[in-house]
Amino acid sequence: GAVVSQHPSRVICKSGTSVKIECRSLDFQATTMFWYRQFPKQSLMLMATSNEGSKATYEQGVEKDKFLINHASLTLSTLTVTSAHPEDSSFYICSARDPRRGGDTGELFFGEGSRLTVL
Amino acid sequence: AQSVTQPDIHITVSEGASLELRCNYSYGATPYLFWYVQSPGQGLQLLLKYFSGDTLVQGIKGFEAEFKRSQSSFNLRKPSVHWSDAAEYFCAVGATGGSYIPTFGRGTSLIVHP
Numbered sequence: 001g002a003v004v005s006q007h008p009s010r011v012i013c014k015s016g017t018s019v020k021i022e023c024r025s026l027d028f029q030a031t032t033m034f035w036y037r038q039f040p041k042q043s044l045m046l047m048a049t050s051n052e053g054s055k056a057t058y059e060q061g062v063e064k065d066k067f068l069i070n071h072a073s074l075t076l077s078t079l080t081v082t083s084a085h086p087e088d089s090s091f092y093i094c095s096a097r098d099p100r101r102g103g104d105t106g107e108l109f110f111g112e113g114s115r116l117t118v119l
Numbered sequence: 120a121q122s123v124t125q126p127d128i129h130i131t132v133s134e135g136a137s138l139e140l141r142c143n144y145s146y147g148a149t150p151y152l153f154w155y156v157q158s159p160g161q162g163l164q165l166l167l168k169y170f171s172g173d174t175l176v177q178g179i180k181g182f183e184a185e186f187k188r189s190q191s192s193f194n195l196r197k198p199s200v201h202w203s204d205a206a207e208y209f210c211a212v213g214a215t216g217g218s219y220i221p222t223f224g225r226g227t228s229l230i231v232h233p
Contacts, residue, residue, distance in 0.1 A: 004162075006162070034220065041226075041228070042225065042226070043209065043223050043224065043225040043226050044163075044209070044223050046220065049220065091160075093162050093163070095162075095163075106151050106153070106211070106212070106213015106220065106221035107151070107153060107165065107168060107213065107221075108163075108165075108221060109165075110155075110162035110163040110164070111162050112161055112162045113160065113161060113162045115160065
């Protein structure tokens with residue numbers, strides 16, 4: 001099946017620094033990728049929709065200046081957590097639709113997730 | 120807008136026992152329905168999906184789910200659970216002809232006793 005790779009899987013940073021998480025579609029082109037945040041024992045919260053070549057669409061309540069999203073190519077989207085604070089510690093998951101496979105149905109292919117810990 | 124309800128936060132079963140995880144959805148038309156599984160510290164993997172046709176769908180790892188329109192349900196089943204099935208299970212509904220951003224349920228944590 002379609003493969004989405006996320007890196008790094010774990011990152012620890014100091015408060016006030018910025019962290020970048022990459023999401024790549026390895027065997028398909030993804031014009032749209034989605035970034036989710038997951039708190040312990042909870043469901044996925046959609047943060048934003050990343051659109052190749054244009055601005056990301058953020059969900060209500062998500063600070064666009066805090067969570068910078070760039071979708072520079074058809075296979076790469078990045079999420080940068082700027083000036084990170086301990087409350088930003090979370091599990092971040094990216095996903096993408098494969099236009100060849102269920103792209104207009106809501107079927108998503110997920111990355112492995114990135115565990116961010118801000119000290 | 121669509122919504123998904125997974126009424127059970129935790130389900131505990133013995134290894135070898137049968138399993139049913141419940142999922143109810145709310146959507147005005149025929150939805151696209153999905154079950155995903157998440158192992159600890161991992162992303163989500165698609166178990167199975169329903170788009171149309173046969174209402175009983177088979178998935179990977181021996182799972183199946185049945186779409187019941189009259190009950191707005193899409194329950195996940197497995198006849199014999201293995202210890203490796205312990206994970207978090209998410210039901211999701213995708214809108215047809217819309218923005219196709221799926222809505223996820225809150226998840227059900229499956230605990231398997233030996």
